[in-house]
Amino acid sequence: MQHKVIIAGGGTGGHIFPAIAIANALKKIAPEIEILFVGARGKMEMEKVPQAGYKIEGLDIAAFNRSNMLKNLTLPFKIIKSLNQASSIIKRFQPNAVVGVGGYASFPMLWKAQRKGIPTLIQEQNSFAGKANKQLGRRANRICVAYDGMEKFFPSDKLILTGNPVRSSITQSAVTRQEALMHFGLQDGKKTVFAFGGSLGAKSISEALRNILPQFVEKDVQLIWQTGKLYHDTAKAAAVPYASHVKVFDFINLMDFAYKASDVVISRAGAMTIAEECLVKKPVIFVPYPYAAEDHQTFNAQALVSKKAGLLIKDSEVGKELGTTLFSLLQNKALIDQLEQNIEKLGNSNADMVIAKEVVKLMG
Known part of the structure; x- marks a missing residue:
């Protein structure tokens, strides 16, 4: 049986490069694995991921804007739209697991996967977990972290101290x-x-x-x-x-x-x-x-x-x-x-x- 994985997230190089490193490692372990990236439309992953040789689909999602509150008026609609888009990607692609690396697209994909009973893994890069990952951590199967003391944010039985993946270059x-x-x-x-x-x-x-x-x-x-x-x-x-x-x-x-x-x-x-x-x-x-x-x-x-x-x-x-x-x-x-x-x-x-x-x- 061919395994399929979705890797979701991006927004900055800090999320994209580890995501690509994980994808490359998956391909080394199981060359037949099918990987689909999901990012945020208009963000740098839409360019960087295809350059690394992987397919990517975009969600219409943005972050909460701290500097201009007016821009947040459309945010609830974008979240609803991105959750619907995440649902249809899961339905079409049928992944066996979904990996979230942080960034805008991570939340809708993992949220939907968890509610459909698909195993999820969070790669939390920072020493202080963000709100979205803390919420997703309750239902995640594994949480890979880079720092000690992360049990203050996540259930300790799900934590694995792995460090952060660094690009092979x-x-x-x-x-x-x-x-x-x-x-x-x-x-x-x-x-x-x-x-x-x-x-x-x-x-x-x-x-x-x-x-x-x-x-x-x-x-x-x-x-x-x-x-x-x-x-x-x-x-x-x-x-x-x-x-x-x-x-x-x-x-x-x-x-x-x-x-x-x-x-x-x-x-x-x-x-x-x-x-x-x-x-x-x-x-x-x-x-x-x-x-x-x-x-x-x-x-x-x-x-x-x-x-x-x-x-x-x-x-x-x-x-x-x-x-x-x-x-x-x-x-x-x-x-x-x-x-x-x-x-x-x-x-x-x-x-x-x-x-x-x-x-x-x-x-x-």
């Missing part, structure tokens, strides 16, 4: 530091910092960096700076006098190169970003995005800081504190070594396989 990268530095037009033998704010960039981090650009040249430290599209032109113009040491990009596809070239990383604290940083064993200065749902990025970062596996600067303080924290860390070899050793202990390179095996078990 990072886990299987063979690039050397020299090749990585050459790729960015940087010199070997100099301290190098990689700063990024996720796929969309982070304005507060970029503005803090812009203010300390002269120090990179003064202290002979190199910077790989991923800005996101919105800040790219501003950053590019600001970096012109410091071009020998500062390289500006709106988006970096070869993340394994950027990690390999760097001595210290500055980033947001999304769950997938952290999962990658654990595997590449880099000292990180976290600047959590303060408007993430339930402030989950701060909880993610604090989970590492409490284990001496990272440093944290509040978003509101980054303009004042980034320069001092960054350049004193670069001088402190003992602290760099401690952060590297502790973050490495939290890495999990086979989370995708562990989760895929759980999905197969659910299908019997």
Whole structure:
């Protein structure tokens, strides 16, 4: 009998990349398995999933809008419509299991699957579970998590500590530091910092960096700076006098190169970003995005800081504190070594396989 699985969710790279990693692992275990992705229409999964070689269908669903309450007036209708769409996808595709990776499309698909008696698995990436997953967790068969202490959100008998799946371009990268530095037009033998704010960039981090650009040249430290599209032109113009040491990009596809070239990383604290940083064993200065749902990025970062596996600067303080924290860390070899050793202990390179095996078990 051919098994069929729906993987639902998306909205950001942080949900899409683990979903694709799980799908690839499922295909390795059972090549004959049929996988259908379900995402939100107009979101990046509708492009990224077909690029990875999988079919995807879209639901008409959006998130609750915290900044413009008027936009929420149509939300009840979108939820009803997406639940009906989820129902008809299940009826047509007849899945043996449904996996939710978080993001808009996850809720309607899992909600409908649970009410139709189809086994469901939740992959909760953050250290602080969102409202939708907490509700779905009551009826889910398995809940795969990346952090300790998740029984405060979910029934403990359903929890499996798997870690977060990381894309294979990072886990299987063979690039050397020299090749990585050459790729960015940087010199070997100099301290190098990689700063990024996720796929969309982070304005507060970029503005803090812009203010300390002269120090990179003064202290002979190199910077790989991923800005996101919105800040790219501003950053590019600001970096012109410091071009020998500062390289500006709106988006970096070869993340394994950027990690390999760097001595210290500055980033947001999304769950997938952290999962990658654990595997590449880099000292990180976290600047959590303060408007993430339930402030989950701060909880993610604090989970590492409490284990001496990272440093944290509040978003509101980054303009004042980034320069001092960054350049004193670069001088402190003992602290760099401690952060590297502790973050490495939290890495999990086979989370995708562990989760895929759980999905197969659910299908019997």
